[in-house]
Amino acid sequence: xxxxxxEPSLTVSPGGTVTLTCGSSTGGVTSGHYPYWIQQKPGQAPxxxxxxxxxxxxxxxxxxxxxxxxxxxxxxxxxxxxEDEAEYYCLVSYNSARFFxxxxxxxxx
Amino acid sequence: EVQxxxxxxxxxxxGGFLRxxxxxxxxxxxxxxxxxxxxxxxxxxxxxxxxxxxxxTFYADxxxxxxxxxxxxxxxxxxxxxxxxxxxxTAVYYCVGHGAGSFxxxxxxxxxxx
Numbered sequence: 035x036x037x038x039x040x041e042p043s044l045t046v047s048p049g050g051t052v053t054l055t056c057g058s059s060t061g062g063v064t065s066g067h068y069p070y071w072i073q074q075k076p077g078q079a080p081x082x083x084x085x086x087x088x089x090x091x092x093x094x095x096x097x098x099x100x101x102x103x104x105x106x107x108x109x110x111x112x113x114x115x116x117e118d119e120a121e122y123y124c125l126v127s128y129n130s131a132r133f134f135x136x137x138x139x140x141x142x143x
Numbered sequence: 144e145v146q147x148x149x150x151x152x153x154x155x156x157x158g159g160f161l162r163x164x165x166x167x168x169x170x171x172x173x174x175x176x177x178x179x180x181x182x183x184x185x186x187x188x189x190x191x192x193x194x195x196x197x198x199x200t201f202y203a204d205x206x207x208x209x210x211x212x213x214x215x216x217x218x219x220x221x222x223x224x225x226x227x228x229x230x231x232x233t234a235v236y237y238c239v240g241h242g243a244g245s246f247x248x249x250x251x252x253x254x255x256x257x
Contacts, residue, residue, distance in 0.1 A: 035204055070245060072188070079237065080180075080188065082245040091244050123188050130201040132178060132190040 036060050038126050040135035045143055046114040054138045055106040056124030062105030063126060069107035070125040071100055074137075080123070084109060114142050145169040145246040147238045152251030159228050159255075165221040165238030165248060173216035176241040179223045181234035182250075191236070192223060206232075228255045 037059040046052035056069060063069055071084040082091060084100035087107065097113045107124055119142045124135045147170075151163040163179070179191040192212040193201040200212055211224040221238055235250040 074188075079247050079249050081247055085241075085244045089244065121187075125188075125190070130176075130193050130195050130199045132193055132201065134180075134188045134190060137187045 035131070036126070036128055036133050038124060038133045038135040040122075040124060040138045042136065043139045043141070045141045046111065046118075048114055048116060048142055050114050051110065051112045052114060052140070053103070054109040054111075054122055054124075054140070055103065056108070056126065056135050057106045058126055060128070063102065063107045065102065067107070067126045067128065069100070069127075071098075071107075071109045072123045072125060072134075073120050074123065075120045111140075116142050118142055145240065145242075147240055147246055147248035149236060149238050149248045149251040152236065152253045154254045154256065155228055156257050157229060157255055160224070160226040161228065161253060163223040163225065163236055163238075163251060163253070167219045167221065167238075167240060170219075170240050170242060170246065172214050172219045172221060172240075177212075177214065177221045178239040178241065178245075179210075179212060179221075180237045180239055181232075181253075182237070183231070183234040186234075189234075194221070225253070228253075230255050 039057040072080045074080040083094045088100045121137045123137045146168045148166045174196045176195045178193045209227045237250045238248040240246045
């Protein structure tokens with residue numbers, strides 16, 4: 035089964051910009067892997083911010099964007115807010131199979 | 144509005160079984176992929192099982208042969224039958240619907256312990 039890799043932790047200053055990435059042990063992540071980005075705050079259920087590489091839900095703040103970058107899926111946060119401090123997971127699909135990355139703990143400090 | 148509500152969690156002894164259910168509204172179960180995701184205490188997310196719109200299924204290696212995913216299209220309900228449960232199956236189990244995006248339930252806690 036595939037292994038999906040993420041940075042274990044990142045720190046961003048309030049108002050700053052940070053990019054989280056998501057790689058795959060099977061090779062480059064493409065739009066055909068329909069990468070998702072999921073946010074989870076302590077004590078809360080996860081929620082999807084980005085799906086199918088770039089698409090946003092109605093609840094996704096405009097400061098979040100998804101893309102492909104150097105063979106990886108990427109989540110960019112531009113203008114970080116204190117409430118963005120959370121765990122972020124990517125989810126990659128391989129036909130019917132789906133695998134999560136280990137998550138990135140994002141600190142806004 | 145899409146809503147997913149899990150039920151069926153609880154305390155079960157090792158070797159026992161549980162059936163989780165996910166009631167879905169505002170979303171068509173029969174034509175969209177559905178996933179069961181779990182999160183062990185203090186750990187990350189794990190995709191346990193998927194059923195595609197066409198009925199294809201996927202199971203994580205950790206549950207293959209013990210868990211069975213199914214759906215009742217008329218009742219708009221997703222199920223996960225979990226058998227031969229182990230302590231390491233202890234987790235919050237989430238139901239996730241994939242349509243134009245993905246929608247999460249609030250989760251149900253499964254505790255496997257004697």
